[in-house]
Amino acid sequence: MQPTEQQQPTATHETLSNELLLDMYRSMILVRHFDRRAVHLQRTGRLGTYAPLEGQEAAQVGCGYALDKRDWLFPTYREHGVSIVHGLPMSTIFLYWNGRPEGCVPPEGVNIFPVSVPIATQVPHAVGAAWASKLKGEDVVSVGFLGDGATSEGDFHEAMNFAGVFKLPVIIFCQNNGFAISVPLSKQTAVETLAEKAAGYGVEGVRVDGNDLLAVYETVKKAADKARRGEGPTFIEAVTYRYGSHTTADDHTRYREASEVEEWKAKDPIDRVKKILIERGVWSEEQDLAEWAKVDGDVQAAIDEMQATPSVAHDRLFDYAYAELPQDLIEQRDEVRRLYGNGGAK
Amino acid sequence: MAKMTIIQAITEGLRVALREDERVLVLGEDVGVNGGVFRATEGLQGEFGPHRVVDTPLAEAGIIGSSVGLAVNGMRPIPEIQFFGFIYPAMEQIVAHVSRVRMRSQGRFTCPMVIRAPYGAGIRAPELHGDSPEAFFVHQPGIKVVCPSNPYDAKGLLLASIDDPDPVLFLEPLRMYRAFREEVPEGRYTVELGKANVVKPGKDVSVFAWGTMLRVALEAAKAAAEKGVDVEVVDLRTLSPLDRETIAESVKKTGRAVVVHEAPKTAGLGAEIAAVIQDEAFLYLEAPVVRVAGYDTPQPLFSLEDIFAPDAKRILHGIDKAMNF
Numbered sequence: 233m234q235p236t237e238q239q240q241p242t243a244t245h246e247t248l249s250n251e252l253l254l255d256m257y258r259s260m261i262l263v264r265h266f267d268r269r270a271v272h273l274q275r276t277g278r279l280g281t282y283a284p285l286e287g288q289e290a291a292q293v294g295c296g297y298a299l300d301k302r303d304w305l306f307p308t309y310r311e312h313g314v315s316i317v318h319g320l321p322m323s324t325i326f327l328y329w330n331g332r333p334e335g336c337v338p339p340e341g342v343n344i345f346p347v348s349v350p351i352a353t354q355v356p357h358a359v360g361a362a363w364a365s366k367l368k369g370e371d372v373v374s375v376g377f378l379g380d381g382a383t384s385e386g387d388f389h390e391a392m393n394f395a396g397v398f399k400l401p402v403i404i405f406c407q408n409n410g411f412a413i414s415v416p417l418s419k420q421t422a423v424e425t426l427a428e429k430a431a432g433y434g435v436e437g438v439r440v441d442g443n444d445l446l447a448v449y450e451t452v453k454k455a456a457d458k459a460r461r462g463e464g465p466t467f468i469e470a471v472t473y474r475y476g477s478h479t480t481a482d483d484h485t486r487y488r489e490a491s492e493v494e495e496w497k498a499k500d501p502i503d504r505v506k507k508i509l510i511e512r513g514v515w516s517e518e519q520d521l522a523e524w525a526k527v528d529g530d531v532q533a534a535i536d537e538m539q540a541t542p543s544v545a546h547d548r549l550f551d552y553a554y555a556e557l558p559q560d561l562i563e564q565r566d567e568v569r570r571l572y573g574n575g576g577a578k
Numbered sequence: 579m580a581k582m583t584i585i586q587a588i589t590e591g592l593r594v595a596l597r598e599d600e601r602v603l604v605l606g607e608d609v610g611v612n613g614g615v616f617r618a619t620e621g622l623q624g625e626f627g628p629h630r631v632v633d634t635p636l637a638e639a640g641i642i643g644s645s646v647g648l649a650v651n652g653m654r655p656i657p658e659i660q661f662f663g664f665i666y667p668a669m670e671q672i673v674a675h676v677s678r679v680r681m682r683s684q685g686r687f688t689c690p691m692v693i694r695a696p697y698g699a700g701i702r703a704p705e706l707h708g709d710s711p712e713a714f715f716v717h718q719p720g721i722k723v724v725c726p727s728n729p730y731d732a733k734g735l736l737l738a739s740i741d742d743p744d745p746v747l748f749l750e751p752l753r754m755y756r757a758f759r760e761e762v763p764e765g766r767y768t769v770e771l772g773k774a775n776v777v778k779p780g781k782d783v784s785v786f787a788w789g790t791m792l793r794v795a796l797e798a799a800k801a802a803a804e805k806g807v808d809v810e811v812v813d814l815r816t817l818s819p820l821d822r823e824t825i826a827e828s829v830k831k832t833g834r835a836v837v838v839h840e841a842p843k844t845a846g847l848g849a850e851i852a853a854v855i856q857d858e859a860f861l862y863l864e865a866p867v868v869r870v871a872g873y874d875t876p877q878p879l880f881s882l883e884d885i886f887a888p889d890a891k892r893i894l895h896g897i898d899k900a901m902n903f
């Protein structure tokens with residue numbers, strides 16, 4: 233896929249305070265560093281398979297900042313960036329990728345659904361949560377995340393249709409990063425842009441340069457305001473790119489030219505914001521270095537927390553299968569205790 | 579003869595079928611350029627072109643539903659579902675259409691296809707990548723379910739499945755994909771569907787398993803031998819239809835049976851096999867049939883998968899239970 237020229241007018245960055253812009257910039261650095269450390273942890277055997285997001289920081293951080301704390305997120309496996317912004321502890325995300333059930337549990341007050349692995353299945357949930365908000369008369373927005381490939385699944389189409397029919401306060405936020413594992417967008421759909429699909433459901437469709445932090449922020453903010461006013465759903469296609477492989481179990485050099493990756497790296501979302509901040513005179517290379525060092529400390533603390541978490545108790549296999557454990561399961565749990573004890577990974 | 583892993587044997591089987599029959603096509607997510615996420619279709623698009631080895635959009639209902647049309651209209655589709663746990667979006671197509679075309683049209687239309695899917699846990703993959711929902715499909719009449727446990731059978735059963743006039747769900751034990759090598763003959767040969775295989779004869783107790791669990795069962799049999807128990811290990815190979823005769827013969831010989839599977843216990847295939855044993859060999863039983871299975875919880879994240887799925891220790895425990903009733 234060719235890098236796409238931005239389709240939306242860029243947010244006039246003069247309208248954004250230095251403070252907010254700096255804040256978002258710091259989050260982008262944190263998210264990138266988190267991501268790189270996660271890949272490294274996987275490579276050294278301290279994390280299971282991991283899905284990296286490097287390159288998509290503007291799409292995720294811009295989206296996260298445009299939402300309110302009370303809004304609901306329904307993420308896929310690649311939404312670490314927006315999840316961190318929305319209040320999910322980094323240690324929780326690390327635990328998830330270590331196959332730990334604790335990794336699916338957001339703190340109280342953080343409205344993030346556990347990672348959804350089967351493709352597109354979370355989009356109807358976002359629609360349903362938005363429906364509940366509408367019924368309850370709250371001005372809360374739900375956001376369903378998905379990738380470009382996910383727009384091929386039936387669940388996506390059913391969700392879009394419900395969103396349109398019931399005019400729900402939902403944002404369906406698609407990060408079009410060009411590929412579903414190895415399959416490029418051109419083999420995923422015969423239309424030019426994903427945004428245009430929205431029209432078929434009576435949903436407003438917007439295409440935005442997903443590597444432009446300000447444009448993403450402005451677009452999501454507009455969609456959220458509209459939803460809160462009761463004016464219905466928006467489908468956002470944020471055009472971006474993932475620099476690395478689909479997951480640490482994948483090898484993207486099998487299906488992409490290195491030159492294509494380089495082309496996109498020239499449009500790096502973090503560099504773009506840094507330039508603005510330096511132009512505004514509120515940031516310097518020295519501050520930048522200091523910031524990277526600071527986030528390293530934060531990420532390391534989260535890694536330490538993951539590693540200090542005691543190994544999983546075997547009872548956890550059973551404890552939450554039902555509200556009250558049926559007799560059969562009590563017996564099965566007791567068998568595990570008898571055979572393996574209750575704690576310490578095998 | 580070359581020594582191959584299970585996954586290489588499967589690639590070979592697909593290559594033979596693609597070469598021999600122009601109607602055969604392979605389709606699915608990432609099966610083309612990428613050669614499949616496990617590399618089962620490695621090199622096939624290069625050899626046969628993008629019209630015979632097809633990267634589809636990410637849509638399981640679309641993949642299986644369009645395979646119905648392809649099959650009905652004269653092609654021999656071999657759709658791949660990337661992981662067995664992602665077959666659920668295609669459930670409607672398989673249950674409502676794939677398995678019913680022949681009966682619904684009273685033989686006027688048929689639906690020969692082989693749905694391939696890697697299955698099972700044990701590779702520390704994320705959620706749903708380790709599910710074993712084979713019982714859902716065994717419960718559905720009209721589709722056969724096949725599950726090899728070694729490279730020789732993998733190729734032979736795959737070619738037999740492609741030849742079969744009915745739809746076949748072909749489950750590939752992903753934990754065993756590259757675990758060991760075996761001699762696999764060149765070119766075409768088949769292993770008959772519907773026939774179980776006595777992998778290790780024994781006289782004290784029969785252990786029935788398939789796919790991934792077969793190796794674990796053999797491990798348990800070895801440990802049991804050290805305790806003086808002579809275990810017969812039977813690889814079912816075809817889960818639907820079951821080889822009732824081989825199951826019954828084995829139990830008539832040993833008088834005891836342990837069924838092993840990774841999927842949850844309740845209403846799993848173990849229950850069906852226990853019923854078959856009761857039907858066919860009730861009077862030969864010295865002890866109730868023991869089921870060693872996954873627990874009745876959703877397939878957990880991988881920090882708990884070793885506890886969830888049977889290991890040799892648990893199978894051995896089951897063997898003890900059958901022996902000391």
Ligand SMILES: Cc1ncc(C[n+]2csc(CCOP(=O)(O)OP(=O)(O)O)c2C)c(N)n1
Nearest residue numbers: 310349350351379380381382411412413664
């Ligand atoms: C129902 C289902 N089918 C297949 C998969 C395997 N799979 C995981 S991610 C993926 C590609 C997703 O691509 P896209 O929607 O573009 O999102 P991205 O990963 O690029 O963020 C596939 C095929 C799955 N998780 N769920």
